Amino acid sequence: MIWQFSWLLLAATAQAASLSLQSPRFTISASDATQLRSDTLSLTKKPEPLTLGATDTLKLTFQITESDEGKGVQPHQTFLRFYDKESGEEGIQPVRVTPGGKAKFELNMMRPPASIPPTTHNPLEVSLILGSFVHAPAQYDLFDLYIPASQTPAEHPDEASFHVLPTIKHTFRPEQKSPPQSISAVFAAAVLSPWLVLIGLWSKIGVRVPNLFSISIVPFTALLGAFEVLLVWYWVDLKLGQVLLYGGILTIPTVFAGKQALYATGEWRAGRK
Amino acid sequence: MAGPKSSSKSSPTSSETSVAVSTLWKSYLDQTPDRLKFIDAFLAFIVLSGVLQFVYCVLVTNFPFNAFLAGFASSVGQFVLTASLRAQVNPENRSEFKEVSPERAFADFALGSIVLHFFVFNFLG
Numbered sequence: 001m002i003w004q005f006s007w008l009l010l011a012a013t014a015q016a017a018s019l020s021l022q023s024p025r026f027t028i029s030a031s032d033a034t035q036l037r038s039d040t041l042s043l044t045k046k047p048e049p050l051t052l053g054a055t056d057t058l059k060l061t062f063q064i065t066e067s068d069e070g071k072g073v074q075p076h077q078t079f080l081r082f083y084d085k086e087s088g089e090e091g092i093q094p095v096r097v098t099p100g101g102k103a104k105f106e107l108n109m110m111r112p113p114a115s116i117p118p119t120t121h122n123p124l125e126v127s128l129i130l131g132s133f134v135h136a137p138a139q140y141d142l143f144d145l146y147i148p149a150s151q152t153p154a155e156h157p158d159e160a161s162f163h164v165l166p167t168i169k170h171t172f173r174p175e176q177k178s179p180p181q182s183i184s185a186v187f188a189a190a191v192l193s194p195w196l197v198l199i200g201l202w203s204k205i206g207v208r209v210p211n212l213f214s215i216s217i218v219p220f221t222a223l224l225g226a227f228e229v230l231l232v233w234y235w236v237d238l239k240l241g242q243v244l245l246y247g248g249i250l251t252i253p254t255v256f257a258g259k260q261a262l263y264a265t266g267e268w269r270a271g272r273k
Numbered sequence: 274m275a276g277p278k279s280s281s282k283s284s285p286t287s288s289e290t291s292v293a294v295s296t297l298w299k300s301y302l303d304q305t306p307d308r309l310k311f312i313d314a315f316l317a318f319i320v321l322s323g324v325l326q327f328v329y330c331v332l333v334t335n336f337p338f339n340a341f342l343a344g345f346a347s348s349v350g351q352f353v354l355t356a357s358l359r360a361q362v363n364p365e366n367r368s369e370f371k372e373v374s375p376e377r378a379f380a381d382f383a384l385g386s387i388v389l390h391f392f393v394f395n396f397l398g
Binding site for chain 1: 307308310311314315317318321322325326329333334336337374375376377379380383387390391394395397
């Protein structure tokens, strides 16, 4: 148990080791090797923004050490990040570091590396990013850099799908309206008028129903009436399952009543004839 | 559509046509049994109802369309059922409908009417 704890402690102290940047220097020289600007970089304050012309070269040197011993160390990842805050474009350039921690980076504007992002007139923020399995990571903001503007980057083919599409304006057919009440009333009366015609004709014909209330056929007519009542009830209130159920139940007595009633009427017809 | 069997025939000229029509009508009134006239009155009522509903649909509006269809279909369906009842019940058609008694015809009419009314009320909404 104590052994495991001590290994953990050792690993923790090793993890606690952090990286530090020693003696960062930059030099801007023209195409004919004359030095235009040269300075050390302070880790606390950014210098005046650097400017590179189309033919100038920027050289950057630094050393990476472990903070407590000052021993040079080669971290697993060393990147220079060029970031344009206005447009959001960024480029990552890996930097080769010797096992002793010394690093040198050269940016020749006549042959710029592919990692430089598209630029406009805005400066690029240059920062150094260090990553390691055994050290805490580190990032240092070095300087701002003006380089000549590049051509605008080509628009990504999927660009349009990342923006809000125009609102679809639906047009609907206007709601159908009922006609005015007066017209509806007139036509309602017109459509009900055939009932008057029917009653008039039937009274003129003078139909005889001598056996309408006879005991043999009253159940049948009553059940037929009950069916009609059930259907009107279905129209106002019932659901399909209920009406089918009640209808099915009503059918059974109706069949028997019907057989009886129609047998009786058959007999009367035969008897009368 | 079954009609009353009468002995009059219609003639080509117009005055003879009107004479024929009036003879037909008189013969219908005299010779048709009362019960058939009863059914005929009902048929006339159904036709009139259907025509008026259709006139409303054409003249004013077909909104709501399902209601118009239900009403018109009920007129047409009821007409068909009643006409077939009249044909089967008519004593002069006995030779055509030997295996169907008038009582059976009426039972069919009643059943058909109830089923028609069910579908009509279903669609009426």
